[in-house]
Amino acid sequence: MNMLHQQDPAKKKRLKRPYFVVLLLLLFGIGFFVGKSYSAEELLSASSESSTMPETVEQPDEPSDVPEIVEEPKESTPPPESSVDAESEGTEPIAEEQPAKKVVYLTFDDGPSNWTEQFLDVLQQHGVKATFFMQGGNLKKQHLQESVNRAVQEGHYIGGHSMTHNYRKLYTEHQFVPEMIETLNLIQEITGETSHLVRAPYGSAPGLKEEQMRTQLANAHIKIWDWTIDSKDWELASNPSQIVRNIQNGTTSDREVILMHEKKQTLEVLPRVIQYLKEQGYEFMVYEDTNHFMLNFQNDARL
Numbered sequence: 001m002n003m004l005h006q007q008d009p010a011k012k013k014r015l016k017r018p019y020f021v022v023l024l025l026l027l028f029g030i031g032f033f034v035g036k037s038y039s040a041e042e043l044l045s046a047s048s049e050s051s052t053m054p055e056t057v058e059q060p061d062e063p064s065d066v067p068e069i070v071e072e073p074k075e076s077t078p079p080p081e082s083s084v085d086a087e088s089e090g091t092e093p094i095a096e097e098q099p100a101k102k103v104v105y106l107t108f109d110d111g112p113s114n115w116t117e118q119f120l121d122v123l124q125q126h127g128v129k130a131t132f133f134m135q136g137g138n139l140k141k142q143h144l145q146e147s148v149n150r151a152v153q154e155g156h157y158i159g160g161h162s163m164t165h166n167y168r169k170l171y172t173e174h175q176f177v178p179e180m181i182e183t184l185n186l187i188q189e190i191t192g193e194t195s196h197l198v199r200a201p202y203g204s205a206p207g208l209k210e211e212q213m214r215t216q217l218a219n220a221h222i223k224i225w226d227w228t229i230d231s232k233d234w235e236l237a238s239n240p241s242q243i244v245r246n247i248q249n250g251t252t253s254d255r256e257v258i259l260m261h262e263k264k265q266t267l268e269v270l271p272r273v274i275q276y277l278k279e280q281g282y283e284f285m286v287y288e289d290t291n292h293f294m295l296n297f298q299n300d301a302r303l
């Protein structure tokens with residue numbers, strides 16, 4: 001209807017065409033501006049999204065940066081620990097591992113005996129290897145030799161403990177080295193194993209205070225081991241629990257060598273001794289000729 005009225009005046013048509021053009025231009029312009037404004041909003045929203053997106057996009061970066069910053073503190077905080085880590089890491093390849101690792105050597109003197117088999121049973125049950133110092137007089141008893149061979153087969157070490165165990169003969173009469181050589185030869189005859197370690201009856205002090213006997217030992221390539229803990233088991237037949245307490249009280253360092261004997265009371269408490277040492281984090285070691293360390297009361301580095 002309006003179109004019909006408007007179509008009547010041609011001038012108006014001519015006049016209105018420019019208006020239409022202007023209106024169209026205005027509409028385009030508005031549309032453009034609106035579009036722009038939308039696009040601006042979109043841009044804003046997009047920027048806000050992109051600010052979130054970039055955040056989410058950057059967040060992965062930032063989180064990755066943050067974790068790096070978080071990890072870096074971990075790396076920077078470890079340094080206080082890293083001094084410990086560095087030590088523990090440094091100790092692994094080097095020999096410093098020994099102080100970090102707690103090791104214990106169980107040693108049993110005066111065998112072989114009628115108890116040897118049962119000692120081996122207990123050690124086997126607990127997966128523990130031990131070091132035995134045996135007497136020549138007992139090694140000669142044929143019915144005990146099977147136990148000596150079993151000990152070797154099960155990974156235990158058999159060292160020498162003299163032929164006579166007699167203080168006067170060994171030290172006063174200077175028979176220590178000849179007796180030890182005879183004992184070690186006997187062990188080799190029975191087991192086929194060549195041992196170089198002995199334990200001096202009653203300890204190397206004061207018996208081996210004379211340097212001459214120690215030189216004789218060194219020349220014979222014989223090493224001697226005393227101990228770090230005396231369980232005093234031999235005198236505790238009526239009070240076996242005291243053996244455990246003696247060992248508990250004596251356990252102070254990362255490497256212990258415990259003196260025990262093939263006695264009934266010792267056999268009785270051996271599982272408790274092993275359990276205690278395991279609880280304390282000790283690893284059970286057996287003596288090896290190739291891994292010798294000095295342990296004698298004379299502090300003779302040759303032995």
Ligand SMILES: [Zn+2]
Binds near residue numbers: 201
């Ligand atoms: Zn002895």
